[in-house]
Amino acid sequence: MVKTLPSTAKKINSYLKSNLNGRPDVLYKAGAHLIVNGGKRLRPYLVLKSCQMLGGSTKDALPAAAAIEMVHNFTLVHDDIMDNDEMRHGVPTVHTRFGMPLAILAGDVLFSKAFEMVSTDRVRNPQVSSGLVARLAKACVDVCEGQVLDIKMAEGKKIPTKAEYITMIEKKTSALFEVSCAMGAICAKKPQDVANLASFGKNLGVSFQITDDYIGVLGDPKITKKPVGNDLREGKKSLPILLAIQKADPRSKKIILKVFGNPRAAKSDIAKAIEVMRDLHIEQEVRKAALDYAQKAKRSLAKYSGPAKSEMIALLDFVVTRSL
Numbered sequence: 001m002v003k004t005l006p007s008t009a010k011k012i013n014s015y016l017k018s019n020l021n022g023r024p025d026v027l028y029k030a031g032a033h034l035i036v037n038g039g040k041r042l043r044p045y046l047v048l049k050s051c052q053m054l055g056g057s058t059k060d061a062l063p064a065a066a067a068i069e070m071v072h073n074f075t076l077v078h079d080d081i082m083d084n085d086e087m088r089h090g091v092p093t094v095h096t097r098f099g100m101p102l103a104i105l106a107g108d109v110l111f112s113k114a115f116e117m118v119s120t121d122r123v124r125n126p127q128v129s130s131g132l133v134a135r136l137a138k139a140c141v142d143v144c145e146g147q148v149l150d151i152k153m154a155e156g157k158k159i160p161t162k163a164e165y166i167t168m169i170e171k172k173t174s175a176l177f178e179v180s181c182a183m184g185a186i187c188a189k190k191p192q193d194v195a196n197l198a199s200f201g202k203n204l205g206v207s208f209q210i211t212d213d214y215i216g217v218l219g220d221p222k223i224t225k226k227p228v229g230n231d232l233r234e235g236k237k238s239l240p241i242l243l244a245i246q247k248a249d250p251r252s253k254k255i256i257l258k259v260f261g262n263p264r265a266a267k268s269d270i271a272k273a274i275e276v277m278r279d280l281h282i283e284q285e286v287r288k289a290a291l292d293y294a295q296k297a298k299r300s301l302a303k304y305s306g307p308a309k310s311e312m313i314a315l316l317d318f319v320v321t322r323s324l
């Protein structure tokens with residue numbers, strides 16, 4: 001992992017802790033529950049490094065970095081409610097630990113606090129503040145639209161195209177990476193660089209999700225800590241699964257579809273489906289797709305230099321190659 005990430009995460013954690021408190025105490029405990037129990041802090045890290053690369057200071061970018069982590073955790077709280085998941089980061093989910101009404105309110109307070117962070121006088125610049133609010137609001141809209149696209153894909157019988165899948169992850173996942181880098185540029189007061197940084201974040205986010213989806217189907221459970229074939233069992237219409245269904249002959253497709261979306265699928269049947277998918281050599285195609293977006297991300301930073309850029313590229317390389 002990127003060597004400087006732990007120290008940056010520590011700084012972000014301290015800032016989050018100092019700003020996630022209030023009364024009633026249980027509301028803020030619920031809001032901070034997932035934050036204090038895990039998370040890589042990738043998005044706030046990108047806010048800080050984007051700002052630093054353009055000559056801005058960490059102090060100027062910390063409110064925006066905290067805001068994006070709050071929004072990210074707001075989406076996790078709601079995702080867990082919609083999916084009825086009981087565990088995240090190795091601990092009970094917020095609605096499991098605190099109950100459904102408080103979990104909804106915890107998500108709401110995280111969302112509201114995020115906008116408070118980027119709109120108060122701590123930012124000390126009306127143009128910076130309005131730019132941060134506008135960008136963050138648009139990203140939140142994109143995430144909601146992406147979530148609905150994902151739900152509709154899951155509910156429908158039609159197998160989506162690669163283009164439809166990319167559109168969905170650009171909104172649901174990539175939007176927060178994109179806005180993280182854009183907000184870093186805004187905090188550095190470099191409006192002319194916002195588009196380049198946003199492009200880096202967007203393409204990094206797509207690479208991240210493609211890789212994550214590969215891991216969810218064919219990753220090593222010793223690394224992923226998830227049951228092998230977990231996404232197959234859940235019926236997730238991710239790129240590796242779409243490619244496998246498209247490339248499979250009738251016999252192989254039947255083996256895959258037997259376990260696809262079947263929560264009661266036998267382990268032996270899942271193992272057969274995984275073997276079939278490996279024999280289709282979709283790993284190479286998934287790897288190429290992830291690396292293509294990574295190259296687009298790198299081109300967005302071509303004209304920049306310095307330690308912060310190197311750290312952002314190192315993070316990109318780690319994200320894309322972590323289990324491919």
